[in-house]
Amino acid sequence: MAFKLGDRVRETSTTTGTGTLSLAGAAVGYQSFASVLANGDTCWYAAAMGPHWEVGRGTFATGSPPTLARTTVIASSNGAAAVDFPAGDKDVFITVPATALEALALISAFTRTLLDDASAAEARVTLGVRNQAFSVNKGGANQSGIASGVITKVTFGIEAYDQGGYYDQSLHRWTPPAGNVQVQAMVAYAAGIVDQTAPRVFIYKNGSAFAYSIQNTSGTGGVSIAVSAEDVANGTDYYEVFFFNASGIDMTISGSQELTSFCGKVL
Structure with missing residues (x-):
């Protein structure tokens, strides 16, 4: 387990609520989280959908589908707390806060x-x-x-x-x-x-x-x-x-x- 960053890492997710994000595959022209992270690795991430967004430190897990736990939320549209995401596609990507x-x-x-x-x-x-x-x-x-x-x-x-x-x-x-x-x-x-x-x-x-x-x-x-x-x-x-x-x-x-x-x- 290690902290890692990666270039052009972006996936979509349809997860709702405040829980762990299920990753649905890389966006066109981007890498998947699995291409740069191993099971248990952590990274900085952002998740966004319309006016809803959050930035934090996530923990990646392999599986079907792979997931990203929202371990520590640093900033968000919900006052630095985890966002209760509604239904719909979210962009999930590696960033630097x-x-x-x-x-x-x-x-x-x-x-x-x-x-x-x-x-x-x-x-x-x-x-x-x-x-x-x-x-x-x-x-x-x-x-x-x-x-x-x-x-x-x-x-x-x-x-x-x-x-x-x-x-x-x-x-x-x-x-x-x-x-x-x-x-x-x-x-x-x-x-x-x-x-x-x-x-x-x-x-x-x-x-x-x-x-x-x-x-x-x-x-x-x-x-x-x-x-x-x-x-x-x-x-x-x-x-x-x-x-x-x-x-x-x-x-x-x-x-x-x-x-x-x-x-x-x-x-």
Whole structure:
């Protein structure tokens, strides 16, 4: 099982309701999902019919017919919830969500900042802390029950890498060696989005807010917030991610490994 993308992948479906989509074959000039995905693979998808549409992360299954489970809905015409599709033909295709492209742009900028700082690279060699970095994500597991009006710690179940072993998986915090550091967090919502509210994502240092980003919601579609900060760590300073829900109702943080993550590096 793997996350995959493919070019010109598009099929039709006559599935109604909010359940798994049965795929009815590739449209003319396009590939089928089965031509690029194996059983259990996941992908980003869009499904559309007239004014009804949704974008999310789906799980493909072989069979007669093959199917695509609507595992995580990121945005839709139904307020980021699964669309109750009526009868008729739907277009189902592989796409890339806008929130994922925004996150990719932020990661690219973050990486360029690290690579362009030649003096910091030389300092890493001198101090013996070269390439001390980490990256963690939620591994597909949503974090639900985020109460309104409360600052809640964001947890991360999967370590993509942890060079030097400075990330504590049980406490969900990074305690880097002394020196200049840069940290970044991205958080996306899966449910509970309310129009015209102002949720925040925080980077905490030693148990207190150190940096944050705020984004006013417009509509109830999928939203992601990113925050980054640079600091001079003393060797015992630690960094964590927290989220403030301003919606007035419980929210759910998306478990998508592409959209909710925490990373950092010694400069």
